[in-house]
Amino acid sequence: MSRRKTRAKVKLTRRDFAKIAATAAGSSLAAYLVTTGPLSPFGDLKRQQLTTEGDSHAATGPHHWGMVIDLNKCIGCEYCQRACSAVNDVAPDKPWNIVVEDSTSNGQKFFFSRPCLHCQNAPCVEVCPVKATYVRDDGLVIMDYDRCIGCRYCEVACPYDARKFNWEPRSEENAFVPTWGVPEVERRPRGVVEKCTFCVQRIDSGLKKGLIPGEAREATPACVNICPVGARVFGDLKNPDSAISRVLERQPTIRLRDELGTDSSVYYIPVSEEA
Amino acid sequence: MTTISLRNRQFSVSPGTVAWFGLVGLLLLIGLVSAVIVFKNGLVVTNLTNAVPWGLWITIDLSSIALGAGAFTLSAVVYIFGIDRFRSVIRLAVLVGVIGYTSALLTLVMDIGRPDRFWHPWVYWNVHSVLWEITWCITLYLTIMLVEFAPVIVESRLFKRFPWLRKFGHALHRVAPVLAVAGLLISLLHQSSLGATYGIIKARPIWFKPSMPIMFIVSAIAVGPAVTMAAAFIMEWISGKRTIAHDLLRTIARFSGLGLLVYAYIKFWDLMAVTYYGSTPGSERAFATLNTFTAYGFWFWVGEVFLGIIIPVLMFLVPRFNRRPINLVFGALCAAAGILINRWDVTVSGLVVPVSYSPGTEYVLPPQAYSPALVEWGIALGVIGYIFLLFTLAMRFLPLFETGEEAHAAG
Numbered sequence: 251m252s253r254r255k256t257r258a259k260v261k262l263t264r265r266d267f268a269k270i271a272a273t274a275a276g277s278s279l280a281a282y283l284v285t286t287g288p289l290s291p292f293g294d295l296k297r298q299q300l301t302t303e304g305d306s307h308a309a310t311g312p313h314h315w316g317m318v319i320d321l322n323k324c325i326g327c328e329y330c331q332r333a334c335s336a337v338n339d340v341a342p343d344k345p346w347n348i349v350v351e352d353s354t355s356n357g358q359k360f361f362f363s364r365p366c367l368h369c370q371n372a373p374c375v376e377v378c379p380v381k382a383t384y385v386r387d388d389g390l391v392i393m394d395y396d397r398c399i400g401c402r403y404c405e406v407a408c409p410y411d412a413r414k415f416n417w418e419p420r421s422e423e424n425a426f427v428p429t430w431g432v433p434e435v436e437r438r439p440r441g442v443v444e445k446c447t448f449c450v451q452r453i454d455s456g457l458k459k460g461l462i463p464g465e466a467r468e469a470t471p472a473c474v475n476i477c478p479v480g481a482r483v484f485g486d487l488k489n490p491d492s493a494i495s496r497v498l499e500r501q502p503t504i505r506l507r508d509e510l511g512t513d514s515s516v517y518y519i520p521v522s523e524e525a
Numbered sequence: 526m527t528t529i530s531l532r533n534r535q536f537s538v539s540p541g542t543v544a545w546f547g548l549v550g551l552l553l554l555i556g557l558v559s560a561v562i563v564f565k566n567g568l569v570v571t572n573l574t575n576a577v578p579w580g581l582w583i584t585i586d587l588s589s590i591a592l593g594a595g596a597f598t599l600s601a602v603v604y605i606f607g608i609d610r611f612r613s614v615i616r617l618a619v620l621v622g623v624i625g626y627t628s629a630l631l632t633l634v635m636d637i638g639r640p641d642r643f644w645h646p647w648v649y650w651n652v653h654s655v656l657w658e659i660t661w662c663i664t665l666y667l668t669i670m671l672v673e674f675a676p677v678i679v680e681s682r683l684f685k686r687f688p689w690l691r692k693f694g695h696a697l698h699r700v701a702p703v704l705a706v707a708g709l710l711i712s713l714l715h716q717s718s719l720g721a722t723y724g725i726i727k728a729r730p731i732w733f734k735p736s737m738p739i740m741f742i743v744s745a746i747a748v749g750p751a752v753t754m755a756a757a758f759i760m761e762w763i764s765g766k767r768t769i770a771h772d773l774l775r776t777i778a779r780f781s782g783l784g785l786l787v788y789a790y791i792k793f794w795d796l797m798a799v800t801y802y803g804s805t806p807g808s809e810r811a812f813a814t815l816n817t818f819t820a821y822g823f824w825f826w827v828g829e830v831f832l833g834i835i836i837p838v839l840m841f842l843v844p845r846f847n848r849r850p851i852n853l854v855f856g857a858l859c860a861a862a863g864i865l866i867n868r869w870d871v872t873v874s875g876l877v878v879p880v881s882y883s884p885g886t887e888y889v890l891p892p893q894a895y896s897p898a899l900v901e902w903g904i905a906l907g908v909i910g911y912i913f914l915l916f917t918l919a920m921r922f923l924p925l926f927e928t929g930e931e932a933h934a935a936g
Contacts, residue, residue, distance in 0.1 A: 270700065270703060274703075290648075352883065362883060373726070375653075376653045376654065377653075377656060378654055379645075379646045379651055379656040379659075379660055380657070381651040382649070397642070398639065399639050399643065399645050399646075400637045400638020401636075402578040402638070405575065405578050406578060409727070409880055409882055410728075410880070410882040411879070411882060411890060415575055415578055417573075418566070418567045440567045440638070441637075441639040442638055443638075506883055507728075507882055507883075
């Protein structure tokens with residue numbers, strides 16, 4: 251029982267070493283070939299991923315889509331939520347765009363609304379194990395519903411509660427259609443996480459037609475179009491002449507939880523406190 | 526002895542055996558039925574919500590991986606630090622590891638919304654994601670353990686007729702030290718990144734701290750070997766054969782006791798830093814919410830600290846307790862329960878407290894309590910059945926308590 255500590259004897263000849271090294275090199279090569287290399291059944295998918303996504307993690311392209319929400323103007327009518335739910339065919343209990351009554355620390359009531367904030371340094375994008383969500387080069391944080399595995403880590407990581415999981419297949423009729431708009435995108439399947447897209451379908455098709463998102467209604471998010479008081483301004487943050495850039499120049503704005511360094515694309519004009 | 530045929534041995538059943546397999550079968554059936562319900566209807570049948578999207582199953586994943594940590598710890602002791610006398614428990618440790626990791630993967634497949642896409646992390650890489658790294662590490666390390674375990678499987682009587690397979694298995698055994706080094710690195714990575722999964726979430730004040738990965742890995746290193754030790758004792762009681770020297774198992778228990786003391790020390794400073802010295806409005810409000818909506822304080826002090834640390838430390842380290850195997854097994858079970866409760870507390874508590882995305886205003890999302898649905902417990906029972914089944918089969922058919930030295934020398 252009182253055996254002393256002895257070193258495990260490993261007799262390693264030069265030949266053995268060569269064998270081990272060759273095995274290791276061979277296995278890594280084989281692993282590469284069958285996972286992402288030319289022999290892989292998934293190789294095409296991988297290459298497609300690399301070419302379409304690039305490695306931008308921020309708005310490096312010519313545009314950066316952003317939004318300003320004026321909390322002084324918002325009257326809490328929830329039209330934005332309804333139009334959003336109709337156009338994007340969102341489930342009633344998991345709205346992408348929320349409106350809640352809120353009050354400042356000295357008790358003044360106001361209405362607070364929140365789409366996805368499209369962070370340039372997005373916590374949800376960082377944690378996704380399969381790159382099913384990513385920041386496009388125009389600053390939009392987009393979901394790939396065909397890739398999402400439904401692990402819900404992004405939902406846990408989002409500081410703004412902007413992501414919702416599809417717990418069940420949907421078959422219900424959308425009560426907001428057609429009063430508030432007609433669906434422009436298909437319903438997301440069971441088992442994936444979904445979120446606000448700034449109505450990316452309108453932006454992309456609008457740009458193709460030569461329209462300017464934020465100016466042409468056809469190319470602007472549904473929530474911005476429907477707002478009866480013009481509380482939301484949408485546009486290109488990179489264009490100094492866009493409506494949004496002019497608002498940002500004139501008005502003091504804040505971003506939600508800026509201290510987390512998320513660098514979000516949605517700016518709020520805070521409630522002006524009455525004396 | 527060698528002429529006794531397989532059939533005679535295999536089918537000598539006692540009432541106890543029948544009852545045991547009945548229980549295992551029942552557990553597996555419950556698990557299977559629950560799995561069918563979940564796959565058919567989707568995760569809506571669970572009690573998980575958008576406020577608390579992770580629950581019991583994630584707790585099982587985290588715990589079974591942590592409790593399987595004996596495999597890498599003891600492999601490192603033997604193959605890297607060269608302490609050869611622990612060689613006799615390596616096979617059992619690797620078995621516990623394989624069972625823990627496969628349980629985790631089984632539960633994980635239940636938990637993701639699209640089980641049909643489970644392979645996506647291997648094709649679509651996001652190297653920035655800790656969860657991606659964990660998926661890779663877990664599958665790689667499981668492969669390593671299976672290679673380490675292959676010689677044990679081919680040595681079993683079932684493979685007597687395939688000498689070439691045995692030869693192949695023993696050839697694999699020669700790379701064991703290399704695998705141990707790789708396994709150590711990979712384990713150090715993912716055992717801690719399981720904690721980092723929570724520690725990096727800056728949106729949630731009670732998760733966001735650098736001590737998270739450290740507490741996860743230290744607790745895994747401490748408790749993993751203790752679970753292996755308990756498994757050895759329990760197998761000895763069942764089979765009636767002394768398998769691994771008791772003083773060796775006691776040494777493992779002492780190691781675990783010391784490990785738990787280190788864990789307690791880090792936990793103490795973590796608690797001090799988060800609550801007493803460094804409380805922020807965010808963490809203060811989070812703890813207040815937790816204590817109103819859940820029995821967080823009770824589970825922390827009684828479950829994690831008393832049951833998970835104090836009792837096992839006494840059982841493992843105090844000489845008058847650690848002489849009796851029953852105390853060591855009791856301590857190991859308490860420590861394992863402590864791990865389970867800790868992983869539950871970390872996961873669920875962080876989610877019950879909602880994020881506050883517009884500070885300075887009074888609106889907060891409503892906190893939401895969570896208790897697992899019946900079907901979630903069903904999957905948990907199924908996993909327990911799976912664990913029992915694998916242990917039983919391994920005990921019956923595998924030469925777990927030979928070191929493989931003889932065969933190695935011959936081959």
